[in-house]
Structures are given as C-alpha cells and as structure tokens.
Amino acid sequence: MSGPRTIAPEVIDCIAEGRLPSREELHRVADHIWSDIRGVRSAFSWGQLTEDSSERLLTLRAAHAALAGT
Secondary structure, three states: OOOOOOOOHHHHHHHHHOOOOOHHHHHHHHHHHHHHHHHHHOOOOHHHOOOOOHHHHHHHHHHHHHHHOO
C-alpha cells in the first residue's frame, strides 16, 4: 500500500536529469506546493491567484527552488 505522494514527479525528473523545469512543470509543482500549504483553508485556489499576487510569486519561487535542486 502506498501513501500520498509528497514529492512531485517533476521535481524528481528535473533533478535526475540535471535540467531546468519547463513553464508547465513549474506551474504544476507550484500548484502542488500551494495545495500542500493551503489545502482547503484558502479562499483562492492556485488558478484564482492574480499574476502579481505575493503568495503566487513566493510559491513559484519555492517551486523553482525545488525543481532546480537549490
């Protein structure tokens, strides 16, 4: 029996392949992080945040750091 995934597969792929993420991978991982952090408590889903939202930008930075392995 396996539990829920805690590491997005995109993170594993980018680190294993030593490459930077695509825009799509970055946004999928950011969505994953947002869901892990906010869950049902947030009034906004990831897709409802504005492009210049500080929460969105911080989540994208966290996703990039995870994907780049830094």
